[in-house]
Amino acid sequence: MRTTSPHEDKLLALIEPAARDLGYEIVRVRLMGSRRKTFQIMAERPDGRMSSGDCEKLSRGLSPLLEAEDPIDSEYALEVSSPGIDRPLTRFVDFDRWIGWEAKLELDRGIEGRKRFSGELAGTEDNNICINLEGEEDTALIPFEWIASARLVLTDDLIRESLRRRGADEDELEQLEKALDDDQVEFVTDDVLPDADPDLT
Known part of the structure; x- marks a missing residue:
């Protein structure tokens, strides 16, 4: 990828x-x-x-x-x-770094007729990506080499987390919260x- x-x-x-x-x-x-x-x-x-x-x-x-x-x-x-x-996930380690966050995957082959999946990342196991798919009870295991593209799903919580990981100070986070409340956030991905x-x- x-x-x-x-x-x-x-x-x-x-x-x-x-x-x-x-x-x-x-x-x-x-x-x-x-x-x-x-x-x-x-x-x-x-x-x-x-x-x-x-x-x-x-x-x-x-x-x-x-x-x-x-x-x-x-x-x-x-x-x-x-x-x-809403970063692309291109390396195996990315799927561990973003456990608990929603992602969209597109595969290079179909699984029961589907190539596109979305759900909450649940880490990795052997050479597989673990993901809790929408509407499914069991965690799915998808071989990493089958993934053609993957990226995080943009949400308000992801914006907050991304700013925290980038070292935003309290004033910046407070301004973000106000902007989110007012639905006035503009950003470049x-x-x-x-x-x-x-x-x-």
Whole structure:
């Protein structure tokens, strides 16, 4: 789920050691577009935080490597982003980190005619994702390798929890509660920071 093609596999293998040395974990990479491509890197710190300053640091840290290795055969824009609030779940560990939160899964094959499922995450067991599906009494076990995509479901509680995990202070949390009460919350789920020089070749 962190990649969707052999080319993205190679890009991930190239940048991941350097990102780790800089103190970041790669959540997902995507190479999008045809004429002018966009290379999107979604990342976070080990504690789950990722500020705009972190995005800039990682972008500038990876740019020399990308310029030297030249892994993309046309012009492209480099974008580094945080996973956002309703984040994608791309790694096995993500399903343990977000136990108790609602998620939506899409599989690469059907189970009794279904490919899409939603429910409360219940951790992992062996190589399976545990999830309490809506309308089912027993916890379902879904092989991790069957999952094509997965992400958290956006709720007010998830917004609160995400801000807490990002180290929001009491004033920020109080402002959030007021905004939630007034139904006036506006937010961006992917804090994208373009690289300073998008014309990398």
